[in-house]
Amino acid sequence: xxxxxxxxxxxxxxxxxxxxxxxxxxxxxxxxxxxxxxxxxxxxxxxxxxxxxxxxxxxxxxxxxxxxxxxxxxxxxxxxxxxxxxxxxxxxxxxxxxxxxxxxxxxxxxxxxxxxxxxxxxxxxxxxxxxxxxxxxxxxxxxxxxxxxxxxxxxxxxxxxxxxxxxxxxxxxxxxxxxxxxxxxxxxxxxxxxxxxxxxxxxxxxxxxxxxxxxxxxxxxxxxxxxxxxxxxxxxxxxxxxxxxxxxxxxxxxxxxxxxxxxxxxxxxxxxxxxxxxxxxxxxxxxxxxxxxxxxxxxxxxxxxxx
Amino acid sequence: xxxxxxxxxxxxxxxxxxxxxxxxxxxxxxxxxxxxxxxxxxxxxxxxxxxxxxxxxxxxxxxxxxxxxxxxxxxxxxxxxxxxxxxxxxxxxxxxxxxxxxxxxxxxxxxxxxxxxxxxxxxxxxxxxxxxxxxxxxxxxxxxxxxxxxxxxxxxxxxxxxxxxxxxxxxxxxxxxxxxxxxxxxxxxxxxxxxxxxxxxxxxxxxxxxxxxxxxxxxxxxxxxxxxxxxxxxxxxxxxxxxxxxxxxxxxxxxxxxxxxxxxxxxxxxxxxxxxxxxxxxxxxxxxxxxxxxxxxxxxxxxxxxx
Numbered sequence: 001x002x003x004x005x006x007x008x009x010x011x012x013x014x015x016x017x018x019x020x021x022x023x024x025x026x027x028x029x030x031x032x033x034x035x036x037x038x039x040x041x042x043x044x045x046x047x048x049x050x051x052x053x054x055x056x057x058x059x060x061x062x063x064x065x066x067x068x069x070x071x072x073x074x075x076x077x078x079x080x081x082x083x084x085x086x087x088x089x090x091x092x093x094x095x096x097x098x099x100x101x102x103x104x105x106x107x108x109x110x111x112x113x114x115x116x117x118x119x120x121x122x123x124x125x126x127x128x129x130x131x132x133x134x135x136x137x138x139x140x141x142x143x144x145x146x147x148x149x150x151x152x153x154x155x156x157x158x159x160x161x162x163x164x165x166x167x168x169x170x171x172x173x174x175x176x177x178x179x180x181x182x183x184x185x186x187x188x189x190x191x192x193x194x195x196x197x198x199x200x201x202x203x204x205x206x207x208x209x210x211x212x213x214x215x216x217x218x219x220x221x222x223x224x225x226x227x228x229x230x231x232x233x234x235x236x237x238x239x240x241x242x243x244x245x246x247x248x249x250x251x252x253x254x255x256x257x258x259x260x261x262x263x264x265x266x267x268x269x270x271x272x273x274x275x276x277x278x279x280x281x282x283x284x285x286x287x288x289x290x291x292x293x294x295x296x297x298x299x300x301x302x303x304x305x306x307x
Numbered sequence: 308x309x310x311x312x313x314x315x316x317x318x319x320x321x322x323x324x325x326x327x328x329x330x331x332x333x334x335x336x337x338x339x340x341x342x343x344x345x346x347x348x349x350x351x352x353x354x355x356x357x358x359x360x361x362x363x364x365x366x367x368x369x370x371x372x373x374x375x376x377x378x379x380x381x382x383x384x385x386x387x388x389x390x391x392x393x394x395x396x397x398x399x400x401x402x403x404x405x406x407x408x409x410x411x412x413x414x415x416x417x418x419x420x421x422x423x424x425x426x427x428x429x430x431x432x433x434x435x436x437x438x439x440x441x442x443x444x445x446x447x448x449x450x451x452x453x454x455x456x457x458x459x460x461x462x463x464x465x466x467x468x469x470x471x472x473x474x475x476x477x478x479x480x481x482x483x484x485x486x487x488x489x490x491x492x493x494x495x496x497x498x499x500x501x502x503x504x505x506x507x508x509x510x511x512x513x514x515x516x517x518x519x520x521x522x523x524x525x526x527x528x529x530x531x532x533x534x535x536x537x538x539x540x541x542x543x544x545x546x547x548x549x550x551x552x553x554x555x556x557x558x559x560x561x562x563x564x565x566x567x568x569x570x571x572x573x574x575x576x577x578x579x580x581x582x583x584x585x586x587x588x589x590x591x592x593x594x595x596x597x598x599x600x601x602x603x604x605x606x607x608x609x610x611x612x613x614x
Contacts, residue, residue, distance in 0.1 A: 185530045206513035218527035218604045223492045257607035297525045298605050300564035
């Protein structure tokens with residue numbers, strides 16, 4: 001089964017209490033693709049400018065990601081984001097957001113990529129997410145992400161997009177503001193009532209909550225002794241989840257749960273270094289070992305032990 | 308196996324977005340005792356003033372709690388706390404703290420209560436916790452709680468107390484400030500290095516983390532659609548954990564994990580109403596059912612599903 005990741009490709013300048021990087025490879029599409037390709041054949045759709053280092057293009061290809069959908073705008077500049085994380089690693093200040101080619105170009109889906117089995121619509125405007133969706137044959141499963149900006153500025157279009165996908169991914173603060181409730185469970189149920197089949201609410205270091213009409217799954221985050229840089233954690237989480245689903249035999253609740261745990265494992269690896277440094281060297285065996293660790297960290301036999 | 312709970316008995320005035328109560332039964336000892344007695348014979352040690360309503364004394368007795376250790380100071384007034392929770396239910400303003408009899412009286416352990424199998428030293432000054440500990444025959448297991456006040460004002464005594472107990476319970480912000488680290492795992496390991504055998508870090512709605520030298524357990528909180536009043540959640544969590552341990556056949560890691568899940572279940576019930584309203588009517592069957600729900604919410608078979 002194949003995975004198509006549609007998202008941003010960026011050059012990120014990031015400063016954390018543990019150090020800094022300048023114009024490193026970033027953006028939702030590289031993080032998610034590197035995570036997804038651990039499990040399933042993965043193609044990336046995105047756009048960069050002429051300043052995008054050829055080294056990154058060579059690396060993406062070398063890592064086994066299908067980049068025929070990476071459009072290079074000859075007279076354009078690559079999306080650039082700069083941010084500084086606070087001591088607590090949860091809050092960050094955005095220092096620079098230069099949309100550059102992202103502001104004017106949205107790549108069309110090339111014909112060879114138009115029949116993905118699994119599709120990740122990473123964060124962009126809901127209109128563009130709908131446009132991409134209209135350009136592919138209906139995949140087996142569509143996962144979409146969003147952000148507070150669209151909740152504030154394009155709420156109706158966002159709801160329409162949410163109704164058009166299979167799994168909607170958001171973080172806790174987005175759930176609070178989109179659904180106007182403090183309870184994540186109430187927020188998830190509101191989203192399900194709108195017609196999406198599955199909701200995943202990310203809580204950063206506190207794990208995630210996955211809700212359907214019939215089930216609630218509480219997944220922990222893998223506890224880290226040191227978070228170097230959380231940039232890309234959400235996108236690598238999403239990519240690993242989707243890639244893991246793409247290699248599952250069936251798409252039952254159990255497959256979604258294991259996929260979510262793979263997401264938690266890969267997101268934690270991602271936080272251990274800057275940029276895609278750890279992700280790019282990650283093996284399936286690394287992920288499997290961490291999934292086993294998370295399994296061991298969550299086991300208890302409530303039923304057996306009851307008198 | 309018997310449980311002794313040593314803590315405050317209070318009259319609480321609490322205001323939340325869902326309503327308010329005035330001078331309702333509160334304090335660590337009633338919350339923890341009501342939770343513990345669901346599983347094991349439980350005695351309470353605490354002090355109140357002459358204004359303490361006889362109704363509460365009758366109720367505590369009727370609920371099956373041994374209150375021979377409840378000292379009534381004839382010319383004293385009961386500890387009174389008043390607080391207002393913010394819309395987010397995580398932050399609260401303390402409006403009143405009248406220590407009253409707590410400031411001057413610390414009950415001695417009466418001889419019939421001096422051989423508990425399990426002991427909970429709820430939050431008070433570490434000196435008083437050590438004094439209580441010196442008055443009992445060494446129990447099978449001693450659990451202790453604390454608070455930021457003692458981290459700020461009695462740090463050395465606090466470390467000494469921590470080294471003297473089996474399980475130390477604290478919340479995430481206390482872990483950060485006591486151990487001077489952002490990582491809860493690093494904090495837990497620092498506490499273990501000091502000599503305590505087991506550390507439980509409470510994260511409120513995000514669950515808890517239990518760490519020993521050999522194990523890490525990530526427990527979720529039971530997700531609630533509506534939190535009415537979180538007062539007493541931590542103490543009911545601790546009481547249920549200790550009571551559940553007191554009825555376990557062995558004190559192995561599995562027993563501690565099931566006990567922690569029972570704590571999460573009971574703490575969630577506690578948050579559904581003001582004061583001890585829900586706790587006082589709770590049955591063992593209610594708790595078992597919720598433990599099964601938490602079990603269902605956390606299951607995944609990582610090992611089986613790996614290719």
